[in-house]
Amino acid sequence: MRVNFTVNGRPQEADDVWEGESLLYVLRERLGLPGSKNACEQGECGSCTVRLDGVPVCACLVAAGQVEGRDVVTVEGLAQFARQRAAGGCATGACGTPLDEARRWQAEGTGPGTGEDAGLSPVQQAFIDAGAVQCGFCTPGLLVASDELLERNPNPSDADIREALSGNLCRCTGYEKIMDAVRLAAARRSEEV
């Protein structure tokens, strides 16, 4: 079957999709977006976390056909997504786009890895600066989850961070540095404001 949906602000069309296929497979194998990682395929590890209409979900548990017409943000689009949000736009699309803004809209980048040229989001920079990236496999999922937490709660307590990241496993067990990274991103943001 064919699936049409938006990925990182760009309309995408996936063809010859098997009906039992997951969104994760479509992203990685059909759209060339391998940022979302494939680890457990049962929603245990959070490595494939993406935003589906703004909501963090495990892409391995979303059937490809279920995303028809919907909006997905992956780690590849996170920097662009964060920049649009900071500029006051509604990056999720949930609050609509004014007509003149929509007319001015242009996809960034040309390849399937749209958004790759957008630099790093504040959360990504904080993960690097805090040393929260070890083998890196859990990092994309943690970035998407952390970014969503800080969007919802700009000044989270440690308990809030642990709760928000409880569905993301790091088998290097680098959790303390990951906690540091989220605290750092929150602190930098509060300094800016």
Added chain:
Amino acid sequence: MDFLRPASWEEALAAKAEHPTAVPIAGGTDVMVEINFDHRRPEYLLDLNRIVDLYEWETGAESVRLGASVPYTKIMENLRAELPGLALASHTVASPQIRNRGGVGGNLGTASPAGDAHPALLAAGAEVEVESAARGTRLIPVDEFYTGVKRNALRPDELIRAVHVKKADGPQQFSKVGTRNAMVIAVCAFGLALHPATRTVRTGIGSAAPTPVRAGAAEDFLNAALEEGGFWDTGKIITPSVAKRFADLCSAACNPIDDVRGTANYRRHAVGVMARRTLTWTWESYRGARPAPEGAA
């Protein structure tokens, strides 16, 4: 495999009638795992994501009609006052990502004895609203809904529309045993609801029998003991011997197995401990919420 994508509830019922083997998929947190691991290759997948009615809830005078696909996150955020037991249970479901997708309809459809919603539904009192194109709607008391390990009372042409959960008329608690606070399939779980309006206590046991069950004998014993002792009127502390007997009867209501998550003996023991604790917690809030007895200091 065919992917059926009904745009409305009526279309979904028609599709299910035409293809009774179709597997409904909403949050996908059970179905996709089975497909990813090649444990299941359904002929038809029936996607319910487009049916907005399933994501809505209505609070009535006596109960909340909770749409089958309302995600656990929404239950936690919006229904904590009306359905405290279910909200607590929802909070123990897996992780934020899973709670954003999964809902009570899926828990009921899968009917795993370890489903987190079941003990809360049993304790609060609930009816499952199911519908078929041919015969319309029927309400199944949740106690009668679970018929075996991962078996339920649904007929092949029926879909779960909603669950009607009684609004709390007293304190409710939910307790679950596992190795950590997140991402845990219950080793066993226990739900308890005080119903001061009817002066009854209801229970729900998860993951300690082939189906979720109520501890009927334990409820009968406790209801009689509370009535005889005048506990509901005085709000006095429940006698330890009464709590102990209640806990023992809850353990006795289990029919558990040994498996990788725990032994049968451990499950029986843990259910007894959770029964005593949840009774104490709820009774303490009941006592605290009552107006002070006249003449009290």
